Structures are given as C-alpha cells and as structure tokens.
Amino acid sequence: MNDIKEKVRAYLLQSINQGKAFTDADDIFELGIVNSLFAMQLITFMETKFSIRVENDDLEISNFNTVNNITGFIQRKLNVITTA
Amino acid sequence: MVRIEQDIHYRQQRMAFRKFAESEITPVAEQYDREQVFPAALLEKMAAEGFLGATIPQEYGGRGWDQVTAGLMYEEIGRACSSARSLLTVHLALVAETIARWAGSAQQAYWLPLLASGKKIAAFCLTEPEAGSDARSVAATYMQQGDRFVLNGRKRWTTFGQVADVYLVFARNKEKISAFLVNRDNPGVEVTPVQGMLGTRASMIAHVTFTDCEVEADALLGREGFGFISIVNTALDNGRYSVALGSLGILKCCLQHSMEHASRRRQFGNYLKDHQLIKLKITDMIADAKATGMLCYNAALLRKEKQANALIQTSLAKYYAAAAANRAAREAVQVLGALGCSEDSAVQRCFRDAKIMEIIEGSTEMQQLLISDHGFADLASIIED
Numbered sequence: 001m002n003d004i005k006e007k008v009r010a011y012l013l014q015s016i017n018q019g020k021a022f023t024d025a026d027d028i029f030e031l032g033i034v035n036s037l038f039a040m041q042l043i044t045f046m047e048t049k050f051s052i053r054v055e056n057d058d059l060e061i062s063n064f065n066t067v068n069n070i071t072g073f074i075q076r077k078l079n080v081i082t083t084a
Numbered sequence: 085m086v087r088i089e090q091d092i093h094y095r096q097q098r099m100a101f102r103k104f105a106e107s108e109i110t111p112v113a114e115q116y117d118r119e120q121v122f123p124a125a126l127l128e129k130m131a132a133e134g135f136l137g138a139t140i141p142q143e144y145g146g147r148g149w150d151q152v153t154a155g156l157m158y159e160e161i162g163r164a165c166s167s168a169r170s171l172l173t174v175h176l177a178l179v180a181e182t183i184a185r186w187a188g189s190a191q192q193a194y195w196l197p198l199l200a201s202g203k204k205i206a207a208f209c210l211t212e213p214e215a216g217s218d219a220r221s222v223a224a225t226y227m228q229q230g231d232r233f234v235l236n237g238r239k240r241w242t243t244f245g246q247v248a249d250v251y252l253v254f255a256r257n258k259e260k261i262s263a264f265l266v267n268r269d270n271p272g273v274e275v276t277p278v279q280g281m282l283g284t285r286a287s288m289i290a291h292v293t294f295t296d297c298e299v300e301a302d303a304l305l306g307r308e309g310f311g312f313i314s315i316v317n318t319a320l321d322n323g324r325y326s327v328a329l330g331s332l333g334i335l336k337c338c339l340q341h342s343m344e345h346a347s348r349r350r351q352f353g354n355y356l357k358d359h360q361l362i363k364l365k366i367t368d369m370i371a372d373a374k375a376t377g378m379l380c381y382n383a384a385l386l387r388k389e390k391q392a393n394a395l396i397q398t399s400l401a402k403y404y405a406a407a408a409a410n411r412a413a414r415e416a417v418q419v420l421g422a423l424g425c426s427e428d429s430a431v432q433r434c435f436r437d438a439k440i441m442e443i444i445e446g447s448t449e450m451q452q453l454l455i456s457d458h459g460f461a462d463l464a465s466i467i468e469d
Contacts, residue, residue, distance in 0.1 A: 011392075014462055014464075014465075015304070015461060015465070016461050016462070035455065035457075036312060036313045036317060037395060039313050039317070040313075040314070040317045040318065040321065041392045041393070041395050041396070042392070043345060044390060044391070044392040044394070045392035048389075048390050048391060048392060056179045056186055056187075056188060056306055056307050056310075056314075057307070059310045059313070059314055060309045075422065075426070080301055
C-alpha cells in the first residue's frame with residue numbers, strides 16, 4: 001500500500017507541481033490544480049503503471065480525487081486481480 | 085526508440101496506405117472536392133481495406149492495428165485528401181475508438197462490428213451554436229422518462245453528418261453532461277446538409293437537430309454525468325492524433341508538389357529550384373516536415389505504449405502540425421503561382437483544408453492554453469519525453 005501511495009504521490013507532485021502544496025487527503029480537483037484532461041492522464045498513468053483497467057463503473061470522482069482515494073482504488077483493483 | 089520511418093514493418097504499411105491513396109483517392113480528390121460530395125464507392129473501398137475499423141480489436145471485426153499504424157494511415161490518406169481523412173477521424177477516432185474504450189460489453193458487441201465493417205457510419209455531435217471550444221456549455225438537453233431518455237438540441241458542423249447512421253450526441257441534464265448513441269432513423273432526428281465550407285468540402289457536413297428524440301436506456305455511452313470527463317476527452321484526444329497526422333500529410337503533399345514544380349518550371353533562364361528565394365521556401369518546408377514528423381511519431385509511440393504523457397504530446401503534435409501545414413500550403417501556392425490557385429491543383433485544396441486543421445478537435449488557441457498550462461505544471465513531460 002505504501003509503495004502504491006509513494007508512486008501516486010510522486011506522479012501527482014511531478015505532474016501538477018504548481019507551487020501548491022496538497023496533503024494525501026486534499027481533493028486535487030476542488031483545489032483547482034488539475035483539469036478534466038488531467039483526469040484522463042491520471043487514468044492512463046494508473047492503468048499503465050499498475051497494470052489495471054479502469055472501467056466505466058469505476059468512474060467515481062471519489063476514486064480519483066485524493067492521494068488516499070487513488071491509492072485505495074488501485075489497491076482494490078489489484079486485490080481483485082490477485083484473487084481472480 | 086523505434087524509428088518509425090525506418091522500421092520495415094511500418095514502412096510496408098505506409099507504402100500500402102500510399103498505394104491505396106494514390107490509386108483510389110488522388111485521381112478523384114479534386115473532382116469530389118468541387119462537387120462537395122464524398123463518393124460512396126470510395127467509402128466502400130476504404131471499408132473494404134479495413135480502414136474504418138483499423139484500430140478496433142479483431143474480435144469485433146476490426147484490424148487491431150496499433151496507434152503507429154493508424155497514424156501512418158491518417159498521414160497517407162490525409163496526404164491525398166483531408167475529406168477522406170476526416171471520415172476516419174469522426175468515424176474511427178472520435179466514435180468507434182471511444183466506444184471501444186468506454187462502452188459496456190453489450191454496446192461494444194453490438195456497435196463495434198457494425199462500425200468496423202462500415203455497415204454503419206458514425207459522426208460526432210458536440211458543437212452547438214453557442215458551444216464550440218467551450219464544450220462544457222452544451223445546451224442540448226436530455227431527460228430520463230422511465231427507462232428511456234429524451235433528447236432535445238441543435239448540433240452544428242457535424243462532419244459526415246449527412247451520411248452517418250449513428251450520432252454520438254452530448255447533452256446535459258442540469259449539471260450532468262452525458263453521451264448518447266442515437267440512430268439517424270430515430271424519430272426526432274433532422275439532418276440538414278451544409279455546403280460551401282472553406283475546406284474539407286467533401287466531408288458531408290450537416291447540422292443535426294434532435295426534437296423530443298427518445299432513445300432506449302442502452303443508448304447511454306459511459307456513465308451518466310461523465311460525458312465530458314471520459315467520453316469527450318477520450319474522443320478529442322483520439323481526434324487530435326488523427327488531425328495531427330493528417331496535417332503532416334497535407335504538409336508533405338505541399339512539399340512534393342512544390343519540389344516537382346520547382347524542378348520543372350523555368351523562369352529567368354533557370355529552374356525555380358535554382359532561385360535562392362525558392363530554396364528558402366523549400367528548406368522551410370523540409371524542416372517543418374521533419375520537425376512535424378518527429379512530434380507526430382513521438383506521440384504515436386507514446387500512444388502505442390499507452391503512456392500517460394501521450395495526451396499532451398498529442399496536443400503538441402496537433403498544434404505544431406496544423407500550423408506547419410498552413411505554412412507549407414501558403415508557400416506551396418506561392419511556388420506554383422497561378423497554377424497553385426487553379427481548382428485543378430492539389431495545393432489550392434491543401435491551402436483551404438490546412439486552415440480547417442487549426443480549428444477542429446481543439447483550436448490552435450485551445451492547444452496553446454493546454455500546452456502552456458501543462459508546461460508550467462510539468463515541463464519535463466513535454467520537453468524530455
């Protein structure tokens with residue numbers, strides 16, 4: 001879990017580094033530091049980096065809006081893959 | 085990194101696309117551009133070659149080609165005719181690929197074989213009288229009534245709207261923007277052909293109006309309320325890629341015609357190619373062709389590998405390619421002189437078509453906003469990838 005969170009945090013820091021600090025619990029969309037196109041970029045990053053597939057039913061803002069939520073979502077996806 | 089231009093597999097595919105374009109499109113492109121009608125026979129030939137389902141998985145009847153191969157197809161078809169390339173942009177890139185990405189399994193099983201084979205042609209209905217670059221301001225509405233949706237709204241400048249069998253339509257219900265696949269023969273759909281456009285004159289543009297248009301629940305593409313975030317963004321990213329490569333094709337067409345003419349025509353006792361001011365124009369076109377190709381092929385490889393920065397690299401390629409195509413077309417007309425202004429000349433068509441590339445799938449100005457903002461956030465992902 002920590003490894004996933006570190007990769008997610010590092011990617012967000014690298015991608016949206018506009019001098020605005022955010023915690024693992026901050027909503028990056030509400031902070032206004034990303035746009036909807038970044039959501040697609042983030043999905044592509046998650047799929048490629050962690051070999052998961054984001055499906056229609058996964059499209060809930062609460063899966064993508066904070067470092068904690070993104071990490072939890074990836075972990076749940078990986079758990080499904082592992083137990084399948 | 086793989087050099088696309090030198091990879092034997094991709095070279096062979098490029099030559100196959102070029103052979104088709106030179107034999108089936110180039111000889112008739114000027115004529116159907118004048119007539120403003122895309123030939124049904126050409127559409128059928130493109131379908132028979134598998135172009136309409138180029139990137140659709142083979143299990144759905146597509147060719148399953150990778151993004152690099154698709155890019156070469158856009159480039160070579162776009163080199164021959166932007167109207168033909170625009171068919172691929174709307175049908176394949178904007179609609180079919182988006183269905184392949186976000187539709188449910190039942191929708192994919194139904195739509196993808198029809199689209200991949202060309203039995204159904206698809207078009208993209210986003211633009212409205214008051215919603216262009218500001219796509220979020222779509223005014224078309226939908227309401228849920230039982231297990232059906234009812235759509236109302238006016239869509240404008242729908243490429244291949246005249247011949248499409250199905251439209252990917254964006255509408256809002258208060259703050260929610262959703263996407264729907266609407267059959268043309270659905271009651272409440274009215275199609276009005278548009279003629280006299282500046283460029284891509286054979287792209288069968290239409291205004292499409294939806295009046296109390298009822299569709300089944302399974303017409304909804306993607307999740308309700310995610311029409312913009314997932315569907316529009318995916319579709320326009322795909323579309324930008326096709327337009328970038330199509331612009332590269334325009335540029336190379338202009339370069340080819342300029343060099344052929346400069347090698348043939350003599351003025352003041354010398355071939356044009358021996359005049360220094362012509363050398364300058366040719367040099368700029370060659371440099372632009374190389375630079376544009378590098379941006380486009382870089383985006384192609386990143387897309388093939390599904391890298392996250394493929395989105396911004398695609399925007400960058402589209403931005404540069406559209407501008408470069410305009411520079412090349414402007415200079416090509418100048419090199420060819422009166423001949424370049426003739427309706428029988430490919431470069432006059434390129435001159436008009438190139439302008440369209442700076443407007444569609446995110447205008448040049450929208451790309452500038454996007455690229456600049458992205459640069460401030462993460463310059464390395466643009467410069468170093």
